[in-house]
Amino acid sequence: MNELSIILRKARFSDWPYIYKNVWSRPECARYMFWNVTDGAEAAQIRMERTIEYQKANPGAFFICRSDNDEAIGFAGVKMLSETMAEESGICLSSDYWHRGLGKEVLRRLMSYARDVFCSEVFIYHTREDNIPSVSLAESMGFTLERREPRVSEKDRQTYYYLVFRRSLD
Secondary structure (H helix, E strand, C coil): CCCCCEEEECCCHHHHHHHHHHHHCCHHHHCCCCCCCCCCHHHHHHHHHHHHHHHHHCCCEEEEEECCCCCEEEEEEEEECCCCEEEEEEEEECHHHCCCCHHHHHHHHHHHHHHHCCCCCEEEEEEECCCHHHHHHHHHCCCEEEEEEEEECCCCCCEEEEEEEEEECC
């Protein structure tokens, strides 16, 4: 398997067909996220306009793109929680790119951004307990479980456990 290189960059309107095809139209990508699948091209274009505005207002919000052809294959973000603490605000990657080490690369880049741009000392990562690949990612990157909280999904009203992990950025 060839190693795929990625870049994190701001969304452009011309990305909508790719992010729609690769992520927004796929139930498996939305499974653990707080958003629902986007239905159709028109809805994807409207969502892209909102995404661009969101990313303009949030400096740590990015699309994940292939470096070889610039195709949008996911999105990720980091935001400040306090003067010294940042948290990831979501990582979603096309299922076509799962199990290739890209989640680890995206998380590394978000942590570097938090340290270098936000001057954060601590990084928070969170996931649902049943999202085993995400839990494994946190553990493989040296995060420590800080707390486990019961929550109710707005999508299906089912109870799940939300895990909050912590790691120093030294």
